[in-house]
Amino acid sequence: MKEELIRRLVKIVEESNIAELEISKWGHKLKISKYPSNSAPVSQAAGTHYVIQTPQSTDSNSNVHQEAATPAGAAEKPPETPQKGIEIRSPMVGTFYRAPAPDADPYVEIGDTVQKGQVLCIIEAMKLMNEVEAEFPCKILDILVENAQPVEYNQPLFLVEKL
């Protein structure tokens, strides 16, 4: 893909609320994500501000992966469509927990179907446990933060598909 296009796409991702953008064209796949693949605590991620990163940098905060086309035989394969999904974001500042207690099962796993009002996770703030509920029925596509990770206001927690 042309460098100019990559630069523009990185800029779009940086300036929007998009956490991850995946585009493929003629077998080339480009994935731009705002958060490193092994999630770092929010405090570190926020400290090195992503707006400073240049498209070519391999800095952990702005990852640009370009995969070359597979051999001619695979050219007939239909291009992958970018993942659809709605982000569920944190309504507060605190610590994200996937389960009601350290030894309990997580509230949800990837692939789960969730009802409206069902508890997705807990955000602990000032020693109080706050349940985050699903506001609509949905399917969990991805869990974007790790257990016990500090989260900030509006940080994306889950990627879901509205049902």
Place this chain on the structure above:
Amino acid sequence: MERRELKKILIANRGEIALRIIRACKELGIRTVAVYSEADVHSLHVRFADEAVCIGPGASSESYLNIPRIISAAEVTNADAIHPGYGFLAENAEFAEVCESCNIIFIGPTPEMIANMGDKAFAKNTMKRAGVPIIPGSDGLLTDVNEALAVADEIGYPIILKATAGGGGRGMRVVRERSELERAFDQARQEAQAAFGNPGLYMEKFFDHPRHIEVQIIGDTHGNIYALGERECSIQRKHQKLIEESPSPVINEELRQKMSEAAIRGAKSVNYINAGTIEFLYQDGQFYFMEMNTRIQVEHPVTEAVFGLDLIKEQIRVAAGEKLQGINPDHKLRGHAIECRINAEDPEQDFRPSPGKITAFHVPGGPGVRVDTHAYAQYVIPPYYDSLIAKLIVHGRDRDEAIGRMERALEEFIIEGIKTTIPFHQMMMRHPDFKAGNFDTKFVEHLKATKSAEMVA
């Protein structure tokens, strides 16, 4: 009180003061956490801090005034202390108390000191008991017109009657002669009842040409309290300071001693800790207590300049339980410092706010020039907060040099893309009355009136 180690400080503020606090922390080897609203995502204080946590959308109530979110941010980052800056939660006793109960050190006085000094009546009584001159007036509400006459006789005319529930100039009457008092009393009472549902009135001595002169104090947890000279802050518009300087052109060494001693007495009477300012009303050689601010103030740099100190560092040291060392009672101020607040406002359009994108930004330099700013070229000023974009401070060997230096610095200060108050400050530095030190708190108001008259003529 034992020493506590502060390894990480969260700054519960934004803009230039957040940057100021980060700078002091960096020099002390303390890690910093910035909190920011979504509107401030590109703000300089977010970039300069070691860590940053987004705490809410643009509106202050959802972000910089939101106690739970700020405390959460301190907890998830393991901050030892919070510096509240000025404004926002700096004088919120509840916030200071929440910090305490969450084992987070609040860099400032105790919640009791904040609550007490925030209560005007309590503060006034406290100062009175400490022998600090207060504005002569009635002892609480006036029961009837006869008491009004008696009090006015005692304190001397002119006097002003004020509604206790009041504000906005309503329920107020200035009375210059005894013969006018009865009628004014009735009118003010009626107006107060109509406007606020409370006819209660009190009386104070009225000042025709008052100056606002304040004394910086700082106390540690070892019982030491120091006064750091005075600041002249009379150039104000709608009770917002525009230009501040230290020392005041009208305060001689004798008055300085008296005011400093009074300020220290007042602060000692409440065992005040950390930085604070005692505001006085000054006229004709007399000074009277107005109020006490229990926080660091915007204009602290002029005091830093003439005393060669870093007040924010001292605040942090006090909070860590250290004894104040860089300061001593014989500390004398040196030279003269002036600060001009550069706001994103259009002085030609009655100081109308001018938010938007700064397209060019070049700060002045050279000897004796300091600029505290969070702005930069391409910065977009968010509409949610105050209009202060930079503080320009100069220090010279005397007031004339300081004024000349400020004039020179203002000329070099390039800010394009928005309107700023730089032209206003330039005019002030050339104004004969300002240069002569002849002004009071009504100065800017009178300027406007003169200008309107000129335009009409």
